[in-house]
Amino acid sequence: MGLTIGIDVGGTKIAAGVVGTDGTIGARAHRDTPATSVDETARAICDAAAELIAQYEVEAVGIGAAGFVSSDRSTVLFAPNLAWRDEPLGRRVADVLQVPVVVENDANAAAWGEFAFGAAKDxxxxxxxxxxxxxxxxxxxxxxxxxxxxxxxxxxxxxxxxxxxxxxxxxxxxxxxxxxxxxxxxxxxxxxxxxxxxxxxxxxxxxxxxxxxxxxxxxxxxxxxxxxxxxxxxxxxxxxxxxxxxxxxxxxxxxxxxxxxxxxxxxxxxxxxxxxxxxxxxxxxxxxxxxxxxxxxQLGNDAGIIGAADLARRPAPAQADVAPPAAPAPAETAPSQAPGAAAEQPR
Missing domain, CATH: 3.30.420.40 (ATPase, nucleotide binding domain)
Incomplete structure (x- = not known):
């Protein structure tokens, strides 16, 4: 996957950036956070992202949000400083922007930025x-x-x-x-x-x-x-x-x-x-x-943007203990695989 957008949603400011696969930030966009309004916050996020999408061919958007985020990386279950309560933020933003959107806890996003491109990249x-x-x-x-x-x-x-x-x-x-x-x-x-x-x-x-x-x-x-x-x-x-x-x-x-x-x-x-x-x-x-x-x-205030953008390139992990497993494929159509073999998971 190529360019993605990372968005760091704070209590007062929304910071967005177009991020390459090497973790570098190109264009940026900023908006104030209307923290007391769920709808206005979603519109501000979409507006900042749309400004960047108009300039670049973007394949996905990652949002870092302070609060509890569901395991499917779509719903903000609770946010201490914003009006989100069981807010389907990922779906709302994806419906407007017409690109895949993932939502992640903002501290997790910043940690991932340091892991993938910063102080812990090795x-x-x-x-x-x-x-x-x-x-x-x-x-x-x-x-x-x-x-x-x-x-x-x-x-x-x-x-x-x-x-x-x-x-x-x-x-x-x-x-x-x-x-x-x-x-x-x-x-x-x-x-x-x-x-x-x-x-x-x-x-x-x-x-x-x-x-x-x-x-x-x-x-x-x-x-x-x-x-x-x-x-x-x-x-x-x-x-x-x-x-x-x-x-x-x-x-x-x-x-x-x-x-x-x-x-x-x-x-x-x-x-x-x-x-x-x-x-x-x-x-x-x-x-x-x-x-x-x-x-x-090492990444300072950009860690959340960089981490959220990189996480947007990665599908949400399976949650077998939360959602029921899919029915197994019939034996005659199941793909063959050597015992103990596993698909390579790129970092």
Whole structure:
């Protein structure tokens, strides 16, 4: 398959691009996201894609959407920041554009972009975790994206790490997202500043503000990069929580590579170093097992577009435990195949 379109649907902006088989983005299109209206959001997606289809011969469209996406990669079951509830987004967009459309969780799409063309392009087993306002990510095992029986696997930020801990937006308490995300970083920074800490007051001065309510994650990251002790400590704490979570992910999935992306990854070694120290400390049987390598994401904000476009080239996997299997072909018409042989599955 040749050119495809990848679309990254965020809470405020829709970003689309024409992507080649080598992962490069050609033309781009952008629209605002009318997040409160299902119909207007679908129209904005179609409008952005149609702008690109008018310029290029496109064979399929991939949409990355924040939320739970069904295993057939067509329906958005739930989206936390948009009005989608059991929304048949793939069918609606395909009916308008008259090209095949697949829908994927946006974090999965970004993880696939890093796997196929970015920091993990040379491996078959990887975990990608994106540390931004929240925590997202995706898991690739044996070169296949992990989706689960119902399409909602690998919600990495919602693994519980503190029973009875901070309330999460998902409704549970103690999710990793509440301790290792940009939101957690800001919460802790503001709390220190409001407590009257002299170190935190110095951090606010470095950030050029006096009101703790004005403190943001990028400000803390920039202050840490400038050597501010309080900001460095805040990032170190976040890295420790992240490393503990990554040790659990490695125990579950045994990846050869762990990729860290998202806005907070701009801190680079300030974050990765503390995460690796905590990872090594908490990895079970650490002296008797291979350890994954750590890497920073390479595709930035384009990962979702690139990943969604590449996934549009790949048919949805069979879901035998969700849909009933098709009736077997009669023996006399079944194609012959050597015992144990399998069709080659290109990456």
């Amino acid at each position: 491996v078959e087993h990887m975990v990608c975790v994106t540390v931004g306002t929240g925590i997202g990510g995706g898991v690739v095992i044996d070169g296949e994206l992990l989706r689960g029986a119902h399409g909602v696997a690998a919600e990495l930020g919602h693994m519980r790490v503190v029973p009875g801990g901070h309330r999460c937006g998902c409704g549970a308490r103690g999710c990793l997202e509440q301790y290792a995300s940009g939101s957690a970083l800001v919460r802790e920074g503001r709390a220190q500043a409001e407590s009257g800490s002299l170190a935190a007051a110095q951090m606010l001065s470095v950030c050029g503000i006096t009101d703790p309510a004005e403190l943001t994650g990028p400000m803390i990251t920039q202050a840490a990069s400038a050597g501010d002790p309080c900001a460095v400590e805040l990032l170190d704490d976040l890295g420790r929580w992240l490393g503990e979570g990554l040790a659990s992910f490695a125990t579950l999935f045994d990846p050869s590579t762990i990729v860290i992306g998202g806005g907070v990854s701009a801190a680079k070694e300030l974050l990765v170093k503390s995460a690796q120290v905590a990872f090594e400390k908490n990895l079970p049987a650490r002296a008797n097992r291979p350890h994954p390598r750590f890497g920073l994401a």
